[in-house]
Amino acid sequence: MKRNTLIKNARIVNEGKIVEGDILIEDNIIKEIDTSISVKSADILVIDVEGNYVFPGMIDDQVHFREPGLTHKGNIESESRAAIAGGITSFIEMPNTNPQTTTVEKLEEKFAIAANSSYANYSFMFGGTNDNLDEILKVDPKTVAGLKLFLGSSTGNMLVDDPKVIEKIFSSTDMVISVHCEDEATIKANLAKYKEEYGDDIPMEMHPKIRSEEACYISSSKAIELAKKTGARLHVFHLSTGKETSLFSNKIPLKDKKITAEVCVHHLMFSEEDYAKKGSHIKWNPAVKTSKDRDQLWKALLDDRIDVIATDHAPHTLEEKNNKYTSAPSGGPLVQHALMALMEAHHQGKISVEKIVEKACHNPAILFNVEKRGYIKEGYFADLVIIDPQSPWTVNKSNILYKCGWSPFEGNTFKSRITHTFVNGQLVYNNFNVLEVKAGQRLTFDR
Incomplete structure (x- = not known):
């Protein structure tokens, strides 16, 4: 089920700057970006990222x-x-x-x-x-x-x-x-x-x-x-x-x-x-x-x-x-x-x-002139990644998702981890769990 989402207390990395603020996602787009956003609705997922990075x-x-x-x-x-x-x-x-x-x-x-x-x-x-x-x-x-x-x-x-x-x-x-x-x-x-x-x-x-x-x-x-x-x-x-x-x-x-x-x-x-x-x-x-x-x-x-x-x-x-x-x-x-x-x-x-x-x-x-993706901007598709820069994990067979079952990074410990991924406004990945939501769309090009 689609839900609107409010991402709170993010370090938003976009266009050469890091800005602290909130991001409101409605349907599949970024509706609002501001220093503090309040929404009174029971039907909204609020994620407090506690100062973690948000990348496009x-x-x-x-x-x-x-x-x-x-x-x-x-x-x-x-x-x-x-x-x-x-x-x-x-x-x-x-x-x-x-x-x-x-x-x-x-x-x-x-x-x-x-x-x-x-x-x-x-x-x-x-x-x-x-x-x-x-x-x-x-x-x-x-x-x-x-x-x-x-x-x-x-x-x-x-x-x-x-x-x-x-x-x-x-x-x-x-x-x-x-x-x-x-x-x-x-x-x-x-x-x-x-x-x-x-x-x-x-x-x-x-x-x-x-x-x-x-x-x-x-x-x-x-x-x-x-x-x-x-x-x-x-x-x-x-x-x-x-x-x-x-x-x-x-x-x-x-x-x-x-x-x-x-x-x-x-x-x-x-x-x-x-x-x-x-x-x-x-x-x-x-x-x-x-x-x-x-x-x-x-x-x-x-x-x-x-x-x-x-x-x-x-x-x-x-x-x-x-x-x-x-x-x-x-x-x-x-x-x-x-x-x-x-x-x-x-x-x-x-x-x-x-x-x-x-x-x-x-x-x-x-x-490639990709339409409305690749940035964190109001009106753009909500394709977002939340990264905790200080949460180490080790690549091993149990957490490799490739069909081939191996990685050249096997055995490496990374200091950062991805905590959430959104595709077209839908939460599709959450702390090592892929949510079975196929939210991908065909890319379009502004040419």
């Missing part, structure tokens, strides 16, 4: 929820459930499912699945291939997050490697084109070299040597050069190297940028030193690289060359991950723990809570 819900611009076709790893229901437990109230899901989301018909089938099963708000990327330009041109940019191109191979083998096709796509659409940038020829040559030395049992710590800095930089720089030539609106996903950060600017506001960048939580939290302990559990594409790369990614995030923080949540079963190097898939589950990992970085003095909200909530809303 995180908008994760890159997830793989594996439905349809790969649902032994995860599905929209299971992974969106984990997402709301992690303070992610909206997600944009990728097209490399089975079948791939490369026709308007398949795209609408995914929307229909999400409408019946998603706990969080949802949209999907439309997938570009070497031969589906006609379908790309049918997509309505007001109802779809954007276009995804894999300029390096990954799960699902959607590699787009014909330069003429890539230029034609860049020249033909006004949608945000999000790209996975790794140079395939460089990766193949590196892999052949290490296979000759080790066979299939290549040590995991060679992953960043195979999917190397050079492979990333060659591909990213080419994509940016082409975007400048064609005027395309380009968003480069999951930067993993310090070298790539030099390709991006912080000289103009995000709303005016034509070329933007994202960094994922795992590239901010892990380095190649972690392969010895975590092995394939931190095998991602692009690879986790050096601690120097990680430091340079943090620097670029904080000085606004990098615009967005996301997860690239990509679950695989433990059985799959525990294979030898050449058979172990890349990717890992992150939506439940990403925001708390960022709060841990805050406790370590690496980032302010205002900056976390800017990069994980406000900026995805700006970049």
